[in-house]
Amino acid sequence: MKRSLTAFLALVMTTFGGAAHAQQVEGIAALVNDYPITTVDVRNRMRLIIVSSGIQPTEEALLRIQQEALRSLIEETLQIQAALEYEVEVEPAEIDAAIANIAVQNNADPSQIASELAASGVDIATLRRQLEAEIAWQIIVSGVYNNRIRISNQHIEQTLERVAASAAQPQYRIAEIFIEIPLSADDSVAQQRAVAVMTQLSQGAAFQAVAQQFSDAPSAANGGDIGWLLEGQMRPEVAQIARILEPGQLSRPFRVPGGLMIIALIDRRESSATVQYELVQATLPSSRLTDETRSSFASAIDRVRSCDGIDAALEPVEGAFASRLGQISLDALLPEIADRLRALGPGENTGVLDTSAGQQVYFVCDRAIGGPGVPTPDEIERQLRNQQLSMFARRWLRDLQRDATIEIR
Missing domain, CATH: 1.10.4030.10 (Porin chaperone SurA, peptide-binding domain)
Structure with a gap:
């Protein structure tokens, strides 16, 4: 104030x-x-x-x-x-x-x-x-x-996948003003509110203070500040706008599911997040390559359902062995291997690759993202839960308004 x-x-x-x-x-x-x-x-x-x-x-x-x-x-x-x-x-x-x-x-x-x-x-x-x-x-x-909200592991994993896909991209610190459009109404009232907000911001009103009074999002309590985000954590519409803003700039109102959004880009930084893979490498050496061992090796790979079963699957294949590589980042691997791994999740493998060492397969046992601004699975679960709570809160308030007797004089 x-x-x-x-x-x-x-x-x-x-x-x-x-x-x-x-x-x-x-x-x-x-x-x-x-x-x-x-x-x-x-x-x-x-x-x-x-x-x-x-x-x-x-x-x-x-x-x-x-x-x-x-x-x-x-x-x-x-x-x-x-x-x-x-x-x-x-x-x-x-x-x-x-x-x-x-x-x-x-x-x-x-x-x-x-x-x-x-x-x-x-x-x-x-x-x-x-x-x-x-x-x-x-x-x-x-x-x-x-107690009605259930955040599945699959939902968390899907969000982590989006975060992983954008881990090497810039991070954005964003403040938002969300103006709800009720389901049963046209957008004229919301448009008028958005015009009013933009007018006040253009006249020098502080974004944080305007968000506290006008935004319908839970972030209003924090002046609209939603902290540092990777692109994979943002709505696609928000990410598209954030990319073209410079720090200190303000967007025009734009549509998002449920209403209109205005964002301010507080800051941008290059991501130092890294994707770390826990890998097991299965190898059939060049010296043991025959038509028979190639076929046996391929069949063994098809039988693997998890990293724990690799050794047992390879045992019938003469000369084949598994090497546990531990935690490793993509930039430490050859490009052709890294390209195969980039889209894989835990439990998946690259398929058989012909290399100078013979035939090799890389199994992804786990994948984790680390670095500043990277959310943990628990943080993603809280974020998803809060999003659903916010949605339920808006619906409930609309129901209360619909069922209430409101007389404006």
Whole structure:
């Protein structure tokens, strides 16, 4: 939060203050299942959005901020109502911890956050309500859906395969703003929100702060920052855009499944990730090559189902033997062997190769990726689980909105 934004708040407070003074009355902005959202609530949320994101409160911006404030208050009211139904209560200490995290992200302490909000005419209770809804929603979504999510080893392996395929390519540190398009709606509202976000970013608003207030992705809590990624970890649409951005550049809104995405490329670095193979080499020496041994060797290779069975399979083949090469990277192998291995996974082999040593086969017993920014299988599982939780959360919130009685006045 920046003190220079106080001047912007003066315009907002004058705009709202003058209108409220003329009317001498506050009213109801919306009813959500008979729970009132007041014009005071909307105005306070608008102030919070402006002071935390650095948006310039022009006349056009104020209208969009008002729409965003009301939208978020309606969603939060539904989330809090769901928490009450599930008897989930957020402790004040949990909200205090969330505020402390915001302070760390802004190189401040919690008392500074409260002071700067107060100086800008924002009651700290407005921020606490927003955080209470976020925390409660995370708790009930995790409680309802966490046990329903099954991340298979095959899914993890498929993701690791994509990561392995891009291990030698650059890594990207990306921040995102995701704007959801509900399944039952056209994209006009999302397009309008995306235009509003791009307008504020073009006017100098901080990406991190805008993401915190406007993004529908779980990464909003971190200012949109999703850390370092290999191309294999990104959606194809995101990877395509990331490749053409330079560090510090911002994309235009683009379509991804479920909505619109805006990304900022924070940094790019050359990958130092390496793919390490655990290999067993089966060899039929040149001195033992005959039509009979060639046929026996090929049949033995076909019988191998795992690295543990190689020695037994080769035993009937006169002169054939297996060598365990241990962990080895592709660049340590001859190009023709490396090319065969590149697309193989554990349990697969190169097939019989004619080499200067005779006939050889390389079996992949394991394959691992190492280096900075390379995720472990556990990290990939958490990433996949969080993606599914996010999808369930959005669907549930849409269902709550569909089933609710919402009256906007």
